[in-house]
Amino acid sequence: MSSAPVPTLPHHSLLVFLLQVAVLLLLATVLGQVAARFHLPAIVGELLAGVLLGPSLLSHVWPALADWLLPKDPGQLHLLDAVGQLGVVLLVGITGMELKFDLVRRRGATAVRVSLAGLLLPLALGVGVGFLLPASLIPGGTSTTVFSMFLGVALCVTAIPVIAKTLIDMNLLHRDIGQLTLAAGVFDDAVGWFLLSVVSAMATAGLSTATVAASLLYPVAVVAVAWLVGRPVVKRALRAAGRSASPAPTVAVATLIVLFGAAATQALKLEAVFGAFVCGVLIGTSGELDSKKLAPLRTTVLAFLAPVFFATAGLRVDLSALAVPTVLATACAVLAVAILGKFAGAYIGAKMSGLGRWEALALGAGMNCRGVIEIIVAMVGLQLGILGPETYTVIILVAIVTSLMAPPILRVAMARIDENAEAEMGLAGPRPRELTSPPTTSV
Numbered sequence: 001m002s003s004a005p006v007p008t009l010p011h012h013s014l015l016v017f018l019l020q021v022a023v024l025l026l027l028a029t030v031l032g033q034v035a036a037r038f039h040l041p042a043i044v045g046e047l048l049a050g051v052l053l054g055p056s057l058l059s060h061v062w063p064a065l066a067d068w069l070l071p072k073d074p075g076q077l078h079l080l081d082a083v084g085q086l087g088v089v090l091l092v093g094i095t096g097m098e099l100k101f102d103l104v105r106r107r108g109a110t111a112v113r114v115s116l117a118g119l120l121l122p123l124a125l126g127v128g129v130g131f132l133l134p135a136s137l138i139p140g141g142t143s144t145t146v147f148s149m150f151l152g153v154a155l156c157v158t159a160i161p162v163i164a165k166t167l168i169d170m171n172l173l174h175r176d177i178g179q180l181t182l183a184a185g186v187f188d189d190a191v192g193w194f195l196l197s198v199v200s201a202m203a204t205a206g207l208s209t210a211t212v213a214a215s216l217l218y219p220v221a222v223v224a225v226a227w228l229v230g231r232p233v234v235k236r237a238l239r240a241a242g243r244s245a246s247p248a249p250t251v252a253v254a255t256l257i258v259l260f261g262a263a264a265t266q267a268l269k270l271e272a273v274f275g276a277f278v279c280g281v282l283i284g285t286s287g288e289l290d291s292k293k294l295a296p297l298r299t300t301v302l303a304f305l306a307p308v309f310f311a312t313a314g315l316r317v318d319l320s321a322l323a324v325p326t327v328l329a330t331a332c333a334v335l336a337v338a339i340l341g342k343f344a345g346a347y348i349g350a351k352m353s354g355l356g357r358w359e360a361l362a363l364g365a366g367m368n369c370r371g372v373i374e375i376i377v378a379m380v381g382l383q384l385g386i387l388g389p390e391t392y393t394v395i396i397l398v399a400i401v402t403s404l405m406a407p408p409i410l411r412v413a414m415a416r417i418d419e420n421a422e423a424e425m426g427l428a429g430p431r432p433r434e435l436t437s438p439p440t441t442s443v
Contacts, residue, residue, distance in 0.1 A: 017079045020069060021308060024049060024080075028307035041162055041403050043371055046307045047396065050314020060320075070315065084312040087305030088376055089276045092193075093258030094301060095161060095372075096280020097289070099186050110353040111183035117349030118367045119156045119188050122341025123195075126152030129337050134326055139388045146203045150386045153195045154378065154395050155338045158188040159371030159403070166369065166406050172414055177359055181366035184349075188367065190281075194219050196377060197265065197274035203384045204269040218268055226261070226278050231286070234279075238288035247293035254283055254294060271380055306372075313375050313396070316382060321390045331394045338398045339405070342368040358416045365409035374399035 009017075031045030052058060059066040070077075130148025138147050163185050172178040201215035234257055241249035258279045265275030283289055321327045343364035350360035378395040381387035387395065 024311040028311040046310035047314040050311040051317050054315040056319040084309040087309035089262045090301045091306045092273045093276040093280035096277040097284035114349035115184035115187035118345035121345035123152040123156040125337045125341040126155035150199050157192040157373045158185045158367050159369045159373040160185045162369040162371030163366050177362050193277045197270040200271040234282045235286045235288050250293040251297045317393050317396050327390045358413045362413035365406050368402045369406045370399040371403045
């Protein structure tokens with residue numbers, strides 16, 4: 001006897017889902033363009049779209065509409081989340097494809113010193129602040145240690161897409177300080193995804209000697225297997241897809257590689273974005289990728305899926321939480337630590353490399369951008385139950401403020417740096433031709 005077929009999606013649920021995606025995309029696109037007009041990252045407008053439709057505004061101004069368009073039914077919200085998760089996995093994959101690891105080799109020890117100092121100091125400060133925050137802000141059942149480690153990771157990340165777009169907009173990508181900032185950011189990004197996967201595994205499996213050891217070894221094993229086994233497979237798949245004059249096979253193969261990688265690390269409880277990032281790096285460093293053929297994928301992700309994801313992330317931001325003195329004080333403290341840690345770390349790394357104070361300030365401003373990466377980290381924390389609504393709002397606030405700070409500080413610092421002095425300090429080196437054109441991940 002055959003089993004009954006699975007019921008299709010109810011008519012009303014489909015209607016609400018389609019309207020949710022359409023309204024979020026419309027508002028995110030419009031506000032993203034408005035932000036760009038004012039020389040702000042588009043991500044600011046895209047997040048604001050969700051904030052306006054979420055508990056911060058619409059739920060207070062027009063609760064009936066908010067309840068109809070964004071019902072509290074988990075099944076309905078999960079449909080929207082699925083679109084957002086697909087968007088973030090592909091966005092992280094594309095980011096991995098476009099990281100230029102030859103920059104790190106070219107800038108050598110200077111990039112590594114700046115990156116390590118700019119990563120370790122905010123990481124340590126973030127962990128320390130996590131232990132000092134009121135217990136009421138830590139979700140029930142979450143270990144204070146895991147929460148503190150997660151906060152450290154959230155504060156130590158750097159957003160390469162925002163840095164690159166800022167440098168391009170300000171015509172600073174050709175400068176040696178600009179390329180050194182990108183090189184240090186590439187290293188930060190790679191280490192940040194690794195740390196996120198480690199903390200996520202700890203949050204899922206619990207804290208014990210065995211689980212901590214496994215949490216550290218699993219990401220290393222994933223990278224090793226990806227490099228030894230996955231790399232030749234990726235090269236052959238991309239080579240076969242590249243024989244077609246149409247971009248469709250290349251887009252399909254790249255998408256499949258990222259999705260399978262994300263599924264593999266999700267199965268290992270290391271978070272899907274880690275696998276997506278590793279596979280994106282494999283694709284980008286394969287030597288077989290025709291980047292022009294990936295244009296349709298980039299356009300789809302950056303114009304449709306990513307804005308919907310960021311708007312969905314904004315839906316969970318409740319700015320009214322900042323009216324609570326404890327939450328407001330926490331937001332100010334975390335923001336101050338995030339900014340101080342990045343600037344002080346980058347400054348220390350720059351001084352260790354013999355750079356001047358204005359060069360150090362410029363590096364600090366660039367490395368301080370959190371943008372898209374911080375938001376992805378915050379969403380992971382929310383999904384794992386490490387962050388509550390209040391701490392999630394605080395992390396999103398850090399992402400926005402630090403991204404807005406970069407352009408004015410960079411403008412002041414770079415105006416005081418002589419290009420000839422950069423060469424005298426040993427920063428100058430051959431510039432890759434591809435970096436003179438804008439990276440496509442500009443969110």
